[in-house]
Amino acid sequence: MSFSKVLSVLVFCCLSPLLTAHEFDAGTLHIDHPWSRALPAVAKTGAVYLVIANHGEHADTLLGADTPVAGKVEMHEHVHQDGLMKMQQVADLPIAAGESLAFQPGGYHLMLFNLTKPLTAGEHFPLTLHFANAGDVEVVVNIQADAQPQQPQAEHSGHGDH
Ligand SMILES: [Cu+2]
Incomplete structure (x- = not known):
């Protein structure tokens, strides 16, 4: 196997998760696509988003999480209170058989406190x-510059004009 072939395999395997x-x-x-938004180095808190689907025949319950990049992880939800959007901690989250639980911006999230390293895209x-x-x-959390990237949309305008 040539060196360039080895290199291209390495590049493929290391870039594809991104x-x-x-x-x-x-x-x-x-568990689908855990991700976190890239943050400035001074940030002390962050959030992780992912989707958990329960394909089993029995309910399970998410009790919490931890990570080496944060001193503490809490499960939060956003609630409307007095016309304001606030976060509050939830103790545990049941996932019924056949159901899924989505952590996403504006909803449930895994809140990271006391970040021990910058979240770099x-x-x-x-x-x-x-x-x-x-x-x-x-699981492995991808740090992204922005929300989950959409599949690139091919430009189809102008098709059939010729
Ligand atoms: Cu929060």
Whole structure:
């Protein structure tokens, strides 16, 4: 195998998680695309978003999470209160059989407190989710400059004009 071939394989394997959605399976739980928004180095808090689908026949419950990049992780939801959008902590989140639970901007999120390193776009960090039944599940969080990238839209305008 030539050096350039080795190099192209390496480049492919190391770049592809950044360019595509990534997912994790733990028993009958399916965890889709954990990501976090890149933040300035001075930021002390951040948030992780992901989707957990329960393909099993029994409910499970997400009890919490932790990560080496934060001193503490709390599960939060956004609520409307007195005309304001506020965050509040939730103790645990059940996921019924056949249901999924989405953590996304403006809704549930995994709040990171006391960040121990800057969240730099293009980097990754591990996060361990604690489930009542499935136990501890480790996933990798992609740090993105912005929200989950959409598939690039091909330009179709002008088709059929010629
Ligand atoms: Cu929060």
